[in-house]
Amino acid sequence: MIRPLWNTIRGRLLAYLLPPLVLLLAAGVYLDYKTGAAPVRDAYDHALASAAFAIALHAQSATQPAELARVAGGIDNLLHPGARARAYYVVRADGRVLAGEADLPIATVGETNPVFFDARFRGEAVRVVTYSPPGRQPLTVSVAETTAERDRATLRLLVSEVLTDIVQLLATVVLVWIGVALALRPMLRLGDQIAMRSPRELSPLDAQAAPGEVRALVTELNRLFATLGDAARAQQHFLANAAHQMRTPLAGMLIQLDLLITEVGESRVRQDLVALRRSAQNLAHTADQLLTLARADPAVHLADEFAPLDCGRLIEDVVAQNLDRALLKGIDLGAQIEPVRIDCVGWLIREVLTNLVDNAIRYVPVGGHVTVRCGANGGRAYLEVEDDGAGIPPDQRQAVRQRFYRVPNTPGSGCGLGLAIADEVARLHGAELEIGDCDGVGTRVRLRFPEAIELRSADTA
């Protein structure tokens, strides 16, 4: 999922930082321009004044206006050889124009000498200097140059300053980006740590290792974990007690009925007692299944109940326990074991497998086969029970997962919770419950676990 940039801490930080940074940049450029432009102007003015001094010097020594014009006419070269700008001059003495452009503006020289000023001449902006050399002869020299050249110089200055400042700004943004990423790393690590945990893992996070800013959050999370853990434990405890409290009287009742049936001998009463015992057995079975279903709820399980279980051993055990019942019914109960272990709540998996084997024996006709298998497939462990009985029609395979659902016209007295329990237990283990058949024959119920703990050959011995 891609979150919009503005909803990340980096994005927000940049959004807060960028406008002031840009304003600072603008102010910096303005100040730099202001302080950088004056020296440029002064340098150009200095050259302009030098030209005025040189012309004044010539005007004082030259006798012929023509000669003065020849010398002064070179000021273009004197100022900017081959430059884009043009230069003009005028020399006046006693109000008379000795040489140059008669209409060139001229300033009155007073306290300051030379005088610089901006003006327009022949439609162009010009910078003018007027100089009056001290001496007997009242002489005034005005030299002007078009501003194109000095404008270009200040522009170059401005451009270089703006570029430097933009580079600085970009560098700042990059540094902020990297800096924030580095600073956020402990928080991201914390996030990963929480994400990697199994949903049942409720042990507290290390609040001391968390950065100060999120310590409060971590503390609150730990408190929540603790509350959830307590609730799950309380619920487990309650259910375990409920199971115990219901089983004890039921056990008493069943064993009393067993005894009565053996003691009473062949009679009408015996038949009634057998029927009564069957009802009591059904009640015990349903109560047991209901409690198992409640106890399989993922919400009441904690990570510490999960432990590795050898599937082969479990199958041996469950088959051994159900063997006599299967033999009595003339059913061939067998196994196919490929050594594998799974991380699971052992008693629940045993319960499910017992249920599945029990169902198979119950519904497979005399002479049928029931096979319990385990193994690994593509790194995933599986446990399955396969039989060659009537099977579950494909359109019923989803419905049988529902609680209390029984396939219509099924013989026997099941309570319809076996596969619902299997489904719930599968959910708890992140496993899939697959209900299918074996090439169109019988039923195959398979629990596919998310992973497998392979057995090393030494473990199987």
Add this chain to the structure above:
Amino acid sequence: MRVLIVEDDEVIASTMSRGLRLHGYVVEHVPSAEAASAALLNEQFDLAIVDLGLPQEDGTSLVRRIRRTNRTLPVVVVTARDSIADRVDTLDLGADDYLVKPIALAELLARCRAHIRRARVVASSQVQIGSLGVDLEGRRVTVASESLDLTRREWLVLEYLAINAGRIVSKERLLDAISSAPQDLSLNSVEAVVSRLRAKLGEAARIRTIRGLGYRLDDEP
């Protein structure tokens, strides 16, 4: 045969007692672990049936104590607790069996019979299943008191099956039993021995093939 029942539920205890007495057992019932310890100290029993949820001292600690003082007394745990941790813990402590309530009387009787027989095998080196007699010490097999000639391998397989009568025994275990160098033999040789053994035993005993798991010598004739 004397059986000690340690159970605090009066109804279950008295019914189990009556059921066992009906089948020829001599039964003593005590309601707590303390009383059980006293009874075990003063009398000899062939089997103990222990409930885990006892008042005061828990059944698991009683099982542990019984195992410390008496190595051979078979202990069957009958409990309303069903978690696998309980099951594993109790079996690790040395209980021989673990039954979750509610249980059928027939089941309890079958287990008691099997455990008492097994304990007696250990004590007397004799296995008797119906007309089949296996003398572990004398290495002799009799069918209806008639001596039966077996090859060495046949004897070793039958001996192993008889000691574990009623339990599933894997072919690998039997292979280990008949050969000191199992890698020289294949599982097929085990199958061959078992099939010869079946022919010799005839109706006297039943060695069942448990598909994918191995064999089981039925302990009920």
